[in-house]
Amino acid sequence: MADSDHQLLRSKMALIGVLFAVLGIFFISLSRWLTGLDLEAWDWLHSIPFSELGATLFGIGVVGTAYDYYTRKEEEENATRRLRRTLKDEAPVMRDAVIEAFATRPEDLRRVATPELLDDLATNAMGLRLGDAQFAREIYTDVRDQAIRAAERWHDVDVRIRISTAVDRSTRGAPLFDVLVQWEYTTVPSHAVRRFACVSDRDEYLDLLDDVPATSCWFMTPRPGLDASSRASFELLSFSVNGEERAIRRSARKTGQTYSARIGDDLVEAAEPVRIKHLFRVVTPQSGHRLFFELAQPSRDVKLAVDYSDSDIAHLSISDLVTSLRRTEISRWPKQLGAKVISAELPGWVLPKAGFTLVWTLASEQSPDETAPAATSSVRRARSSDRT
Structure with missing residues (x-):
């Protein structure tokens, strides 16, 4: 999905560059065509710098497209590094927020957790409390099979x-x-x-x-x-x-x-x-x-x-x-x-x-x-x- 969005953005930028280049060529051609004409009442058109405007648009289209093509990869790498640095700096805060939400609001955990994930969380929690992962796993499995899977209470x-x-x-x-x-x-x-x-x-x-x-x-x-x-x-x-x-x-x-x-x-x-x-x-x-x-x-x-x-x-x-x-x-x-x-x-x-x-x-x-x-x-x- 991210690659598709990236390709679409590059295509749009290339299309805009081509459009600017075509407009530049059009204005340059228009300037040369108007130079040898006697426009009489429309003579004021000679005062408009169509040639400079065309050259500017052509330069923006060609140079801008080339610059974007050669610098976008570096910009993406810089953006990725900034994102990773931000995530690394904020990871402890985000981790503590997630743990607190799961500990105090079970409904949040219910929305994202599967039975297998809940079993793993419970086993790991008991292992930390008991200091013995194998003992905790066997105790939890026994309790789960007898209580959680019971048809009635x-x-x-x-x-x-x-x-x-x-x-x-x-x-x-x-x-x-x-x-x-x-x-x-x-x-x-x-x-x-x-x-x-x-x-x-x-x-x-x-x-x-x-x-x-x-x-x-x-x-x-x-x-x-x-x-x-x-x-x-x-x-x-x-x-x-x-x-x-x-x-x-x-x-x-x-x-x-x-x-x-x-x-x-x-x-x-x-x-x-x-x-x-x-x-x-x-x-x-x-x-x-x-x-x-x-x-x-x-x-x-x-x-x-x-x-x-x-x-x-x-x-x-x-x-x-x-x-x-x-x-x-x-x-x-x-x-x-x-x-x-x-x-x-x-x-x-x-x-x-x-x-x-x-x-x-x-x-x-x-x-x-x-x-x-x-x-x-x-x-x-x-x-x-x-x-x-």
């Missing part, structure tokens, strides 16, 4: 769990617990349909994890008396959006079952926050001693409450698998209330794959002189075998 997450003895089913086999779980959170939904699956095949469970958050999956370890495809083992009881109940559909197969409920295409297209609440029931062996509840999406301000009053659990503890500087606040209801309730509260953001492990000790497993603190310290290191 959950706010004000409230999880309520009630554990009770499954009396009817326990009499026919291994002692079981009925676990009633209610999730409630605010999010901008990414899928019009929510699915809840219970499977006993681990490969199928791992495949369903790739469909989060559209599908929430509960893995039920194959054991006598537990059938992942039976309503008696797992059932979605209710699903609501902004307080409005949704119809629930169920399908079953040999290795499990799936429940589905519609959020609505209109709510997904609106891209506005909604309050989602669902309630499901699941059974687990009393001898399992632990359950793990996982946060499938980045979650903010998580609250968990567990009521195990209607069970023969002597002691239950909550072990959080959360990497955060904020300490999880765990509290219990006073014994005077006659209810066994423990709660946990984690303020701020929690990344996906984090969660809470419930670990219990049955009353029949405690010796008379066994203390609750000892039981607590021994079980906090346990990991979950039943996951959601």
Whole structure:
């Protein structure tokens, strides 16, 4: 583009030079022609110096064009040197202005930056702060993959769990617990349909994890008396959006079952926050001693409450698998209330794959002189075998 403009300017200057030269020749010729004529009433034309005017115009056209041709390159080089010197002198000021604009006005950065450029800027910034470029790059990549690429972000997450003895089913086999779980959170939904699956095949469970958050999956370890495809083992009881109940559909197969409920295409297209609440029931062996509840999406301000009053659990503890500087606040209801309730509260953001492990000790497993603190310290290191 710059070369085209330069050629156009040179062509214009050459054309003007030729025009001046032609006019000069015309006036010189006119002067010579008028010299031998008797113009009578137009004799005053002899007093006009057409010859000098023509010579001047001819000289301007020829000499000016030649001068411009031979000096323009040098002028351009001088202009380039002046521009470079100006840019060099003003570069620190311009650099500081750009950095300040990007740091204080993100909208300016949004207009010019690509996702790849933003990743590079974030990685470089962390590298400078941490003093280790490789560490910063790997940390940022992990955070980006878990948080930035997450389909949803959950706010004000409230999880309520009630554990009770499954009396009817326990009499026919291994002692079981009925676990009633209610999730409630605010999010901008990414899928019009929510699915809840219970499977006993681990490969199928791992495949369903790739469909989060559209599908929430509960893995039920194959054991006598537990059938992942039976309503008696797992059932979605209710699903609501902004307080409005949704119809629930169920399908079953040999290795499990799936429940589905519609959020609505209109709510997904609106891209506005909604309050989602669902309630499901699941059974687990009393001898399992632990359950793990996982946060499938980045979650903010998580609250968990567990009521195990209607069970023969002597002691239950909550072990959080959360990497955060904020300490999880765990509290219990006073014994005077006659209810066994423990709660946990984690303020701020929690990344996906984090969660809470419930670990219990049955009353029949405690010796008379066994203390609750000892039981607590021994079980906090346990990991979950039943996951959601």
